[in-house]
């Protein structure tokens with residue numbers, strides 16, 4: 236469960252200060268798929284980065300299962316609980332698909348053989364063919380790369396999935412597949428899934444839609 | 455720890471061309487230094503000639519690679535770098551903000567304009583000298599003086615109705631850093647005039663984030679700040695270096711391009727310390743390999759006594775490893791989310 240409590244965030248740069256989020260409050264529960272929609276530049280990515288603990292709010296607090304983000308080990312939070320999926324996939328270019336999926340498990344100290352076995356299971360879970368696992372990301376299609384990214388997110392072993400326009404670089408058909416994987420994980424495995432999207436059709440399939448405009452949640 | 459080491463070794467192996475280059479440069483540095491330490495008189499002449507022919511360029515600039523955030527170099531620091539013996543072709547830039555106000559005839563409204571101070575047009579690689587059309591008989595040399603002259607973009611001239619040869623009247627602003635970045639203030643520096651000696655097209659500029667509407671002499675910007683008694687900060691410096699700094703810069707440059715990779719590591723929960731350890735280990739392995747190859751080569755060439763060779767090897771390896779510390783510290787400051795949300 237995530238509780239966003241009166242959060243504001245400013246980007247301070249040399250030329251000006253951008254108020255990217257203004258007094259945002261909202262709540263996210265496990266087992267629910269949330270969509271965040273809003274025009275470009277409205278603060279969606281900023282909100283997701285804060286939910287991922289990549290930065291702290293300028294003011295306000297975010298609570299993860301009632302623990303304040305500012306007081307927790309945020310690296311550990313990303314290592315064990317919250318996974319982020321991006322529009323541009325963000326896979327390690329030098330690692331094979333399988334090594335990418337294994338990365339979070341090895342980081343946590345699991346041995347290679349077991350990490351490899353589990354990685355194969357996750358890959359199967361998101362519909363990645365076994366022959367693709369030994370390839371590097373650049374040799375895979377967009378849809379396949381995004382499946383690797385989701386499998387790597389599963390390998391974190393947590394219950395929070397944060398996705399920034401996960402289907403933005405994919406064609407319609409692949410977009411639908413990714414969407415159905417996210418839906419299944421949320422409803423069958425009790426994930427808390429938050430997805431930024433531009434696609435209204437996909438937003439309609441989620442359980443709750445938050446609309447952001449100019450850094451404020453408007454509905 | 456075990457994972458960090460195996461990841462570092464994997465990176466070295468799969469990036470074999472870059473790794474080989476790093477080893478070669480480190481080895482070459484050891485040989486150069488050995489010659490230098492071993493035989494000062496004859497060696498130095500040789501070294502000077504050698505380094506003249508290796509075009510190593512150091513670039514101190516904003517760490518994200520854009521011109522709009524991050525680095526401020528104190529003016530005194532810039533002067534210190536410029537005075538260093540093993541540095542040549544020093545170029546620097548400074549960003550300024552100006553406000554263009556209508557002239558007496560009221561031809562245009564106020565515009566916020568982006569200005570760039572340079573001490574030579576090659577300080578701004580996005581614009582080549584050939585793409586600038588100058589007034590007859592005027593060269594670009596004035597950029598290395600404090601003349602109140604400038605070149606302006608055609609887009610700016612069009613917007614304001616000004617023409618080449620006219621004088622543009624501006625109100626300049628500066629940033630007050632004295633209270634730390636969270637309380638950045640924007641203060642007036644006063645009104646100034648610049649004669650427009652040439653023009654260029656903004657659309658011609660390649661890969662420049664903030665395209666300047668006006669390019670003026672760096673020393674003029676410095677003069678304007680000094681006249682008001684305000685601290686002066688530059689944004690970037692580029693210079694050629696010789697000797698010791700070579701190895702340092704190579705390791706720095708090699709890790710520079712990998713911010714996104716480190717950002718991905720951070721996104722899946724790798725701590726900043728562990729990222730640094732990984733980078734450190736990776737470079738240390740390359741430096742030690744290079745050091746070893748260089749030591750053997752230097753002894754084989756026989757231009758220096760073993761003690762000098764050893765000294766050279768230690769100096770080069772340390773220097774190389776130092777190159778990791780800078781980007782590692784920098785990585786703590788870059789925005790991970792920014793590196794990750796950028797398009798492929």
Ligand SMILES: Nc1ncnc2c1ncn2[C@@H]1O[C@H](COP(=O)(O)OP(=O)(O)O)[C@@H](O)[C@H]1O
Pocket residue numbers: 246247248253254255273274275276277278279280281282789792
């Ligand atoms: N690193 C940054 N520095 C300064 N401003 C930023 C930065 N990242 C985003 N912004 C600004 O913050 C606002 C919100 O951006 P973002 O969260 O990326 O919006 P969205 O994802 O909805 O398109 C925008 O006005 C954007 O220009």
Ligand SMILES: [Mg+2]
Pocket residue numbers: 276279280795
């Ligand atoms: Mg966005």
